[in-house]
Amino acid sequence: MKIAHWNPRKLKRIAADGTVTYPNIGDQLSYWNILGCCNGNYEINGHYPPEKQHCDTHQGNKSLSRNPSNPDHRIEEIISYLADGSIVSSDSQFNQELGAKNANGTFDEGVLNLNLSFLRTNRKQALNGFKDGLAKRGRLTKAQITRLLTKYRGDAPGELDPYSPVIAYWLKKRLEREA
Structure with missing residues (x-):
């Protein structure tokens, strides 16, 4: 895991008068701007x-x-995971930033490049493994599903x-189907 910045530390800002500035140290260390994330295929x-x-x-x-x-950006509400393991958004701009699927079946990199082949495969395998584990436990009650959703969210x-x-997305959809 590493520290990421939602608003990049070196993002140029160009003012109306043409001057170029970079975020100040306060922006760089502000809690709202700092996230924990994976290494993103970075090697030491x-x-x-x-x-x-x-x-x-990839964001750079x-x-x-x-x-x-x-929470005001409602990411959980606008993100979906498809059967092929891809991640999509109902917000067109954010969908492009995730790495949108083209008409020919390939994916754009976007800002985050989240639809790489191995990521799609890993998402499918994680969900299938979880579902296989559930199948061995038998039918779950709504309360059990809710507890699992709390954990995976x-x-x-x-x-x-x-x-x-x-997995949280799938559990949420399952709860909605049983409502």
Whole structure:
């Protein structure tokens, strides 16, 4: 895990008079601007090429329209995970920033490059493994599903498993179907 900045530390701001400034140290250390994220395919001994990077590593100095840690940005409400493991948003700008799917089936990198092949595969495997585990337990009650959703959404203390948001999304949809 590493520290990421929603508003990049080196993001240029060009004023109406043409002057260029960079965020001040207060912006760089502001709690609202700091996120925990994965390494994004960054290697200590070298970098993967940009097309293989994701998350903050791929973002670099590009800005995002929504902050994942800001509840007002409603990320959880506008994100969906599809059966092929891809992540999409109902907000067109944010969808492009995630890495939108093209008509020919390939994905743009966008700002975050979150639809790399291995990420899609890992999302599918995480969800399938979770579902296989549930199948062994038998039918779950709504209360059990709610407890699992609390865990995988990160509302309960403890570390999140990799790809927890995919499982939380699926659990939320399952609860909605049973309502």
